[in-house]
Amino acid sequence: MRDFNPNDDAVFPEGYSPQETLDDISPEIPNQLLDFILRSGPTEEVIDTDLFAVMKKRRSTRKFSDKPVETVKIDKIIAAADTAPTAGNFQGFEIFYVKGLEKKNALIDACNHQSYVDAPVVLIFCKNPSRVKLNFPPYILRKFAIQDATLAAGYSQLAAQALGLSSIWIGMFDEQKIMDILQTDLVPSSVLCIGYPKQTKFPKPRRNLKDLVNVVW
Numbered sequence: 376m377r378d379f380n381p382n383d384d385a386v387f388p389e390g391y392s393p394q395e396t397l398d399d400i401s402p403e404i405p406n407q408l409l410d411f412i413l414r415s416g417p418t419e420e421v422i423d424t425d426l427f428a429v430m431k432k433r434r435s436t437r438k439f440s441d442k443p444v445e446t447v448k449i450d451k452i453i454a455a456a457d458t459a460p461t462a463g464n465f466q467g468f469e470i471f472y473v474k475g476l477e478k479k480n481a482l483i484d485a486c487n488h489q490s491y492v493d494a495p496v497v498l499i500f501c502k503n504p505s506r507v508k509l510n511f512p513p514y515i516l517r518k519f520a521i522q523d524a525t526l527a528a529g530y531s532q533l534a535a536q537a538l539g540l541s542s543i544w545i546g547m548f549d550e551q552k553i554m555d556i557l558q559t560d561l562v563p564s565s566v567l568c569i570g571y572p573k574q575t576k577f578p579k580p581r582r583n584l585k586d587l588v589n590v591v592w
């Protein structure tokens with residue numbers, strides 16, 4: 376087993392590594408790393424650990440404060456995405472963590488001129504059907520990849536809320552423009568903008584249960 380090096384590109388992408396790493400973590404066991412990320416950091420920063428309370432309180436935010444998001448929180452948001460179920464566990468998605476201001480500004484244009492896309496943390500969830508090694512036609516693999524990417528983004532969005540952050544899910548964008556900005560062949564599924572909200576708002580109401588649930592006998 377080779378020595379663990381926190382700066383090893385084989386473990387962490389260039390430009391991003393978790394805030395804290397344990398010397399005895401083996402990169403050969405990815406779940407061990409994830410487990411550590413989920414446990415790491417100042418737990419008192421975690422606002423809510425009750426899943427239903429987190430869901431109940433979540434409200435989209437389009438106005439973010441300038442307060443930077445702590446790396447340990449970004450770690451957990453990314454780690455949360457990695458816990459989402461995926462088709463065949465092939466993890467048919469990738470996350471682009473956009474840090475550069477120039478790229479964020481370009482994303483505003485790619486997202487139909489939505490000015491808040493330059494949020495403190497911008498994560499773009501892309502589909503990667505080529506990862507899904509299941510014996511189904513390509514259109515099925517594409518369907519799996521979009522579900523994988525969407526579910527992962529949803530997990531990240533809830534994690535952000537649990538950590539006292541707020542977010543806005545962006546679905547209105549020009550796919551090709553985003554792919555050009557990211558310089559990737561992977562098609563984006565959603566853009567998740569995260570930060571501290573300028574103002575905390577109440578959740579929006581939802582429809583009546585009778586209009587939501589269709590009982591089938």
Ligand SMILES: Cc1cc2nc3c(=O)[nH]c(=O)nc-3n(C[C@H](O)[C@H](O)[C@H](O)COP(=O)(O)O)c2cc1C
Nearest residue numbers: 433434435436437489543544545546547548578579
């Ligand atoms: C698939 C999808 C696409 C969305 N696209 C956008 C978008 O492009 N721009 C935006 O400001 N909000 C977007 N939203 C956020 C919704 O407007 C928001 O979630 C909705 O109004 C419900 O509010 P809530 O999240 O506070 O409950 C999108 C949400 C989803 C799930």
